[in-house]
Amino acid sequence: AGCGYNHAPNTDGVHLWSVRNAYVGNSRVRNGDDCIPIRDGSSNILVENMYCSCGQNAGVPVIWKEGGTLQNVLFRNITAVGTLHAAGIKSKKFNGVVRNVTFEDINFAGVRGAAVYINVFNEDVPHPESEVGLMHVYNVTYKNIRGTATSDPGKFMCGAAKPCTGLYMQGLNISGVSEPFQCENAYGVYKDATPPPCWK
Numbered sequence: 210a211g212c213g214y215n216h217a218p219n220t221d222g223v224h225l226w227s228v229r230n231a232y233v234g235n236s237r238v239r240n241g242d243d244c245i246p247i248r249d250g251s252s253n254i255l256v257e258n259m260y261c262s263c264g265q266n267a268g269v270p271v272i273w274k275e276g277g278t279l280q281n282v283l284f285r286n287i288t289a290v291g292t293l294h295a296a297g298i299k300s301k302k303f304n305g306v307v308r309n310v311t312f313e314d315i316n317f318a319g320v321r322g323a324a325v326y327i328n329v330f331n332e333d334v335p336h337p338e339s340e341v342g343l344m345h346v347y348n349v350t351y352k353n354i355r356g357t358a359t360s361d362p363g364k365f366m367c368g369a370a371k372p373c374t375g376l377y378m379q380g381l382n383i384s385g386v387s388e389p390f391q392c393e394n395a396y397g398v399y400k401d402a403t404p405p406p407c408w409k
Contacts, residue, residue, distance in 0.1 A: 212263040212291055217241025222264065225251050226269070227277075232261070240264045245284070249277035249305050257285040266294045268312065272305035272344040282310045289317040295356060297326045298346055307343040312349075317356030324383050325363035327373055327395070345371040349397075353380040361388040362404050365395035371389060378402050 222238035225231060227250030237260040238244045244261035245268050248253055261267040268284035295317040298307055303353045317324065329343045346367060362383040367373035376397025383404065392407035399406055 211381050214241045214265060214293070216406045218283075219261075220264075221246050222261070223242040224248070225254060227251060229253055230265075232253050232254075236260075238262070238264070243269050243271075244289070245269070246271050247279060247282055248273060249265055249275060249279050251282070252278075252280045254282045255285070256283070256287070259286075260288045260290075261292055262290045264292050266297045267292055267301075267315065267317070269297045269299060270307050270310055271298075272303050272307060276305040278306045278308070280306070280308045280310075282313045284315065286314045287312075287316070287358070289315070289320065291319045291321075293320070294323040294326060295320050295324045295349065296354065297323070297328070298349065299326075300329050300344040303344060307344060307346045308359070310349045311352065312354060313352045315354045317358070320356060320358040320360075322360050323360040324356065324361075324386075325351060326365065327382070328364060328366045328369070329368055330366055343368040346373045348375040349373070349377070351378040351381060354378075355380075355382045357385040358383055359385055362386050362390050363406070364391045364403050365393070365406065365408065366391070367394040377407055378406055381406075382396055401403055404409070
């Protein structure tokens with residue numbers, strides 16, 4: 210009957226790790242952790258027509274302890290209801306590269322945290338004194354991202370030595386939030402975005 214991580218911790222839905230040329234689609238996931246986490250070592254992945262509820266993130270590329278490269282991933286036509294986040298990229302001070310990721314036609318309702326985000330520091334706050342080992346994120350596209358959130362629209366928290374570059378956003382509309390985006394070392398262009406991201 211419960212919903213969220215406290216009720217069902219570490220319950221990833223469809224977890225891909227070191228997978229190439231894969232398709233995930235046409236499914237519903239109700240859990241407490243990430244709905245469709247894609248780990249380092251994976252490439253050429255299409256995720257589409259998914260319904261995610263209750264968990265942490267709907268679609269989320271992840272660089273974790275082993276590090277490595279994650280590339281060429283498309284999340285398309287994803288619905289997230291009552292999740293903590295909608296579309297994110299995260300790490301935890303681990304070395305690696307995330308590149309060529311697209312989030313397209315993502316719809317969400319009642320998101321409880323940052324709706325859209327990149328965070329190379331993850332929950333490690335305050336930021337580490339040394340940025341050695343932080344992942345590098347570049348060439349990420351957000352297209353037609355719409356929904357309601359109860360906290361803030363998003364965060365783009367990247368390292369100074371490895372900034373997030375090549376970010377592109379078109380067709381963003383997040384309602385229900387009063388705070389602006391938060392950004393560190395994030396560079397990109399956008400159009401038709403409400404609220405607008407704080408990229409340089």
